[in-house]
Every structure is written in C-alpha cells, then in structure tokens.
Amino acid sequence: MVSHRSTKGASKARRDHINHEIRKMRALLPTTHEDQERLSYLHSMSAICTYIRKSVLLRGVLPGDGSHCSLPYEAFLQALHGFILVTTSQGKLVYVSENVAEYLGLSMIDVLQGDTFYDMLEPSDVDDVKSNLDMENSLSAERSFTCCMQTSKAFKLHHSSYCSMLVRGSFQSVPLPRPSSSAAPESLFVALCTPTVNRLSSSDSSFCHSFTSVHRLDMSFTQLSDSVLYYLGYSADEMTGRSWYSLVHPEDLFAECRFSQKYNGHR
Numbered sequence: 001m002v003s004h005r006s007t008k009g010a011s012k013a014r015r016d017h018i019n020h021e022i023r024k025m026r027a028l029l030p031t032t033h034e035d036q037e038r039l040s041y042l043h044s045m046s047a048i049c050t051y052i053r054k055s056v057l058l059r060g061v062l063p064g065d066g067s068h069c070s071l072p073y074e075a076f077l078q079a080l081h082g083f084i085l086v087t088t089s090q091g092k093l094v095y096v097s098e099n100v101a102e103y104l105g106l107s108m109i110d111v112l113q114g115d116t117f118y119d120m121l122e123p124s125d126v127d128d129v130k131s132n133l134d135m136e137n138s139l140s141a142e143r144s145f146t147c148c149m150q151t152s153k154a155f156k157l158h159h160s161s162y163c164s165m166l167v168r169g170s171f172q173s174v175p176l177p178r179p180s181s182s183a184a185p186e187s188l189f190v191a192l193c194t195p196t197v198n199r200l201s202s203s204d205s206s207f208c209h210s211f212t213s214v215h216r217l218d219m220s221f222t223q224l225s226d227s228v229l230y231y232l233g234y235s236a237d238e239m240t241g242r243s244w245y246s247l248v249h250p251e252d253l254f255a256e257c258r259f260s261q262k263y264n265g266h267r
Helices: 002-026 033-037 042-058 073-079 099-105 108-112 123-133 152-157 225-231 250-263
Strands: 082-089 091-097 142-149 163-174 185-194 213-215 222-225
Touching: 002 042, 042 091, 042 108, 082 099, 091 108, 099 108, 099 163, 123 142, 142 185
Parallel strands: none
Antiparallel strands: 082 091, 082 185, 142 163, 163 185, 213 222
C-alpha cells in the first residue's frame, strides 16, 4: 500500500510539473491573458506548436525592422475580403490572420487549437481538400477549391449552416533556417479564404441573399444594389451602363434575348 501511494504521488508530481511548464510556455504566447486562461493544456500545446512552427519556418523571410511596409497590419486585413491561411504541405497550420473571426466566428487562438488545416474543415470535405493540396496531383503550384469550414455555435445559429469558403493560393518555397546547405526548402501553402455566399447585413439587419437591379429596355444596368459584388464579382459602379447580355454565356444568349423581348412586349 505504501508503494502504491508513493507511485500515485510520483505520478501526480510529474503531471503537476508538466502542467507548470505548459503554463509557462502558454504565458509566452502573443495573445491576451483571457485567451490563454481558457485554453486547456492540450489546446495550449497545439497553439504553442503552431507558433514555434511559424517562428522556425518564417525566420528570416521578412526584414525584422518592418520599415519596408507603410501599410499597417490591421488596415491590410480590413481591406481583405477574407482571411489569410498558411499551412505546410502536410496541412500543419503555420499562420491564420486575426480577422478569421469575422468569417468563422472563431478567434485566431480558437482555430490554432486544432493544429492542422483539416481540423478547420467539415469531416466530409477533408479527403477532397487533402487531394487538392497533394503536390503530386498537380505540377502547378496554384490551388483553388471550395470547402465547408467549422464555425462557432453562434454563427451556426445565425446562418443555419456551416461556412462555405473559396480557398485560393499557391505553394511557396521557404528555405529552412539550417546551417546545412543541403536542406531542401519547405513548401508552404499561402492562401486567401473568402466566403462563397454573401453574408453582409442589409439596412434591416437581415442578410442579403440576392442583388437587385434596374435596367433600360436594352437590358443595360442603370442601378444595382451593393451586394452584386458578391455574386458577379463587379461593383455596382462597374456594372452601371453595362449590358446584361455581356454576362450571359454565348450558348444562352438566344434564349435570353427571346425572354427579354417577350417580357418587354416585343415581337
């Protein structure tokens, strides 16, 4: 019995020591104290590993003084329609921009708890994404695919769905900071993730699921709602004066013309 209690005591002492070291490393994370405190020990290790991975892989990629960049980091992120994602060729997370919360309802530290890009995805999409990121499947460094990403509970309640995202990026070679010149460069997948559907609020705080437009009889646009940008890829100003027919596939032009003539009362 004495030996058993001693063994249990030693095990507890080891666990306490490990947890103490994890707390010390967690305190070094560049996040708020509130975010750190809500991390479990397991999730703390995932976030710590991601930050170490980023520090090692991106060491020396950018000048340290930052004098080359005149655009503040926060302003740059606000200008993006989407968030930035960087992973290794094996899908290990290296970086996720802080504005990810605007699109998934999850903070950056929440996302980094998963350790891999695949932990961000709906299980049904994991195999397809792995195939898209397999460097042996395509000689091109560029990749573009859609997938459904995990979101917060509040997001799901508000939108009644997961978030479908378009992931567009390419593999970039980053030399590893090792003294050996024979070390092969690491390939990092750098991508911009943008929502595939419009989730901007309209004036009545309901989400726009379409765009409205006013046309002349020749089907040129005279007025459009701002949400047209998220469906056609052009702003309302860019579309004004442009013909609807210029957007129609050539094979569908005849049918569209017939419909417009009938709708406008022409024969």
